[in-house]
Amino acid sequence: xxxxxxxxxxxxxxxxxxxxxxxxxxxxxxxxxxxxxxxxxxxxxxxxxxxxxxxxxxxxxxxxxxxxxxxxxxxxxxxxxxxxxxxxxxxxxxxxxxxxxxxxxxxxxxxxxxxxxxxxxxxxxxxxxxxxxxxxxxxxxxxxxxxxxxxxxxxxxxxxxxxxxxxxxxxxxxxxxxxxxxxxxxxxxxxxxxxxxxxxxxxxxxxxxxxxxxxxxxxxxxxxxxxxxxxxxxxxxxxxxxxxxxxxxxxxxxxxxxxxxxxxxxxxxxxxxxxxxxxxxxxxxxxxxxxxxxxxxxxxxxxxxxxxxxxxxxxxxxxxxxxxxxxxxxxxxxxxxxxxxxxxxxxx
Amino acid sequence: xxxxxxxxxxxxxxxxxxxxxxxxxxxxxxxxxxxxxxxxxxxxxxxxxxxxxxxxxxxxxxxxxxxxxxxxxxxxxxxxxxxxxxxxxxxxxxxxxxxxxxxxxxxxxxxxxxxxxxxxxxxxxxxxxxxxxxxxxxxxxxxxxxxxxxxxxxxxxxxxxxxxxxxxxxxxxxxxxxxxxxxxxxxxxxxxxxxxxxxxxxxxxxxxxxxxxxxxxxxxxxxxxxxxxxxxxxxxxxxxxxxxxxxxxxxxxxxxxxxxxxxxxxxxxxxxxxxxxxxxxxxxxxxxxxxxxxxxxxxxxxxxxxxxxxxxxxxxxxxxxxxxxxxxxxxxxxxxxxxxxxxxxxxx
Numbered sequence: 001x002x003x004x005x006x007x008x009x010x011x012x013x014x015x016x017x018x019x020x021x022x023x024x025x026x027x028x029x030x031x032x033x034x035x036x037x038x039x040x041x042x043x044x045x046x047x048x049x050x051x052x053x054x055x056x057x058x059x060x061x062x063x064x065x066x067x068x069x070x071x072x073x074x075x076x077x078x079x080x081x082x083x084x085x086x087x088x089x090x091x092x093x094x095x096x097x098x099x100x101x102x103x104x105x106x107x108x109x110x111x112x113x114x115x116x117x118x119x120x121x122x123x124x125x126x127x128x129x130x131x132x133x134x135x136x137x138x139x140x141x142x143x144x145x146x147x148x149x150x151x152x153x154x155x156x157x158x159x160x161x162x163x164x165x166x167x168x169x170x171x172x173x174x175x176x177x178x179x180x181x182x183x184x185x186x187x188x189x190x191x192x193x194x195x196x197x198x199x200x201x202x203x204x205x206x207x208x209x210x211x212x213x214x215x216x217x218x219x220x221x222x223x224x225x226x227x228x229x230x231x232x233x234x235x236x237x238x239x240x241x242x243x244x245x246x247x248x249x250x251x252x253x254x255x256x257x258x259x260x261x262x263x264x265x266x267x268x269x270x271x272x273x274x275x276x277x278x279x280x281x282x283x284x285x286x287x288x289x290x291x292x293x294x295x296x297x298x299x300x301x302x303x304x305x306x307x308x309x310x311x312x313x314x315x316x317x318x319x320x321x322x323x324x325x326x327x328x329x330x331x332x333x334x335x336x337x338x339x340x341x342x343x344x345x346x347x348x
Numbered sequence: 349x350x351x352x353x354x355x356x357x358x359x360x361x362x363x364x365x366x367x368x369x370x371x372x373x374x375x376x377x378x379x380x381x382x383x384x385x386x387x388x389x390x391x392x393x394x395x396x397x398x399x400x401x402x403x404x405x406x407x408x409x410x411x412x413x414x415x416x417x418x419x420x421x422x423x424x425x426x427x428x429x430x431x432x433x434x435x436x437x438x439x440x441x442x443x444x445x446x447x448x449x450x451x452x453x454x455x456x457x458x459x460x461x462x463x464x465x466x467x468x469x470x471x472x473x474x475x476x477x478x479x480x481x482x483x484x485x486x487x488x489x490x491x492x493x494x495x496x497x498x499x500x501x502x503x504x505x506x507x508x509x510x511x512x513x514x515x516x517x518x519x520x521x522x523x524x525x526x527x528x529x530x531x532x533x534x535x536x537x538x539x540x541x542x543x544x545x546x547x548x549x550x551x552x553x554x555x556x557x558x559x560x561x562x563x564x565x566x567x568x569x570x571x572x573x574x575x576x577x578x579x580x581x582x583x584x585x586x587x588x589x590x591x592x593x594x595x596x597x598x599x600x601x602x603x604x605x606x607x608x609x610x611x612x613x614x615x616x617x618x619x620x621x622x623x624x625x626x627x628x629x630x631x632x633x634x635x636x637x638x639x640x641x642x643x644x645x646x647x648x649x650x651x652x653x654x655x656x657x658x659x660x661x662x663x664x665x666x667x668x669x670x671x672x673x674x675x676x677x678x679x680x681x682x683x684x685x686x687x688x689x690x691x692x693x694x695x696x
Contacts, residue, residue: 090486128572141566141679145572145573202570207555207560207576208572213487218489218490221554222398222548224476224494224556225493227555228555333487
């Protein structure tokens with residue numbers, strides 16, 4: 001694991017080691033905004049409050065007895081690949097490894113909301129974690145805040161969201177959100193709130209820090225920028241090997257491998273270029289498509305016949321026909337890095 | 349006039365000179381975000397677009413022929429009095445004079461919207477000015493933006509909003525928004541967009557820069573901060589004379605005068621303290637109440653019988669019974685400075 005922050009634990013997966021569909025829990029990236037909270041499972045409770053017919057309070061044992069589901073979900077940090085941006089931008093300098101794929105077991109969010117009874121005027125559910133701290137840069141709220149995100153109640157994603165207590169078949173670790181974390185399939189990781197303690201159903205639009213200031217982007221509507229929360233993961237292929245500046249022997253076939261994912265669709269194809277984007281060749285997609293999970297892929301590249309510096313690229317196309325852009329869009333600030341990223345290699 | 353910014357014209361009224369209900373146009377404060385735009389009244393047009401039945405394009409001559417209204421409105425900058433905050437905060441360091449009271453003549457916004465025909469799913473109208481520039485600090489949109497604010501279509505204020513082309517009985521000057529500016533009675537000045545060129549009726553909530561990042565505050569709902577646009581002016585009394593550190597002669601009656609205003613209600617009373625808030629005495633309200641206009645007031649203070657340093661204060665109460673707070677609320681960042689502000693004087 002690559003440590004990205006000495007004070008608050010933030011680690012990423014060494015993506016070059018990618019060799020399995022499921023990312024081992026110990027290697028799954030960690031993105032924390034605050035120090036780990038102290039959790040006592042005996043006294044821990046999750047409450048459902050706000051615009052509900054009947055507020056609900058659930059303990060850990062009780063939650064684990066409710067009908068459960070298991071889903072396989074690829075989660076990518078909205079800032080993954082940030083370290084590659086030029087000029088340098090603010091934020092954790094992630095390389096490629098702020099992404100992973102795991103199975104998550106828990107109770108559908110919808111089942112909990114149904115239990116509480118959502119009132120007709122409700123429009124969003126705010127999900128609050130136990131972790132908290134103070135924001136340093138303005139515009140910042142006064143005092144401490146908890147890590148919090150909301151989901152619109154009419155978003156189709158709501159039917160797939162899970163309140164998970166297990167990851168890869170084992171009880172969630174504290175680092176991954178024990179006792180309970182939200183999993184929002186297809187959305188960047190910032191939506192999957194850890195250490196969930198409160199669900200607040202609300203009739204007013206919520207504009208919390210982590211969806212209005214941070215983890216938000218400007219979108220031009222009629223030419224006018226309006227601030228919108230970051231949500232859906234963009235279609236993307238990421239090359240595990242060769243690594244950046246890896247040496248490839250001359251006259252020797254070699255394998256290019258990686259993973260590709262999409263927040264909304266399946267991956268239809270991954271194409272590889274070994275000549276900086278001049279020509280493209282289909283990679284082989286491994287296994288079967290699993291909705292919301294990445295697809296591993298491999299490409300057997302023909303040998304290079306001349307030594308020199310080469311640039312390899314991978315680009316994914318999803319089943320909606322959407323292909324990764326070659327250039328980064330300028331309105332994405334330091335998030336949503338989903339354009340085709342060139343990997344320079346040396347052949348000798 | 350007191351110049352507050354050398355590059356972009358920002359000037360405030362020397363509030364100590366307050367002696368008339370109407371602020372002369374030449375002394376009315378100027379708050380600009382960008383350099384003055386170049387306007388040619390011959391080619392200038394205002395368009396009404398978006399979720400309307402019939403887009404409307406209006407020229408200057410045409411606008412001036414529509415049924416007009418004149419209203420008297422006190423406008424205060426949301427950052428007025430900022431220079432008094434400790435610790436110092438970011439932003440234009442206004443003393444007391446980023447406030448003024450003027451008559452405004454123009455066409456009701458509602459009449460223009462009715463002419464275009466608002467579609468049933470519309471929820472807001474975005475008002476765009478011609479002035480534009482680039483924001484410097486993140487979170488900032490890419491490229492230039494126009495100064496823009498929106499009004500919710502279901503807000504009662506909408507029925508009073510005016511698209512004004514005259515101020516104090518004369519054609520609007522370029523500095524005050526010629527050829528057309530919005531006037532939103534009872535709201536801080538940031539809502540009264542100058543040099544209006546576009547009204548965009550929208551079915552989606554608008555989160556523009558000047559209402560989500562700037563001119564917005566954190567409001568805690570269920571303990572969770574949510575970002576809301578600054579809107580209504582808070583009830584406030586401001587002392588014109590004596591000024592800060594003015595010398596008052598011993599054994600001599602003196603007059604304390606100023607103005608008081610409220611965004612929603614009339615001023616019910618203004619009280620004065622000459623002993624740092626220990627005792628309060630009613631001031632005399634001058635003239636008759638005019639909705640959305642300030643009320644001038646005066647108080648004949650008894651002579652001081654001992655030399656020394658004294659602190660005078662004024663506090664307003666509106667007809668809803670709301671009295672100015674003695675202490676500043678910590679969640680207001682560098683805006684909405686409406687608590688009672690002590691004025692230190694010297695008696696000798």
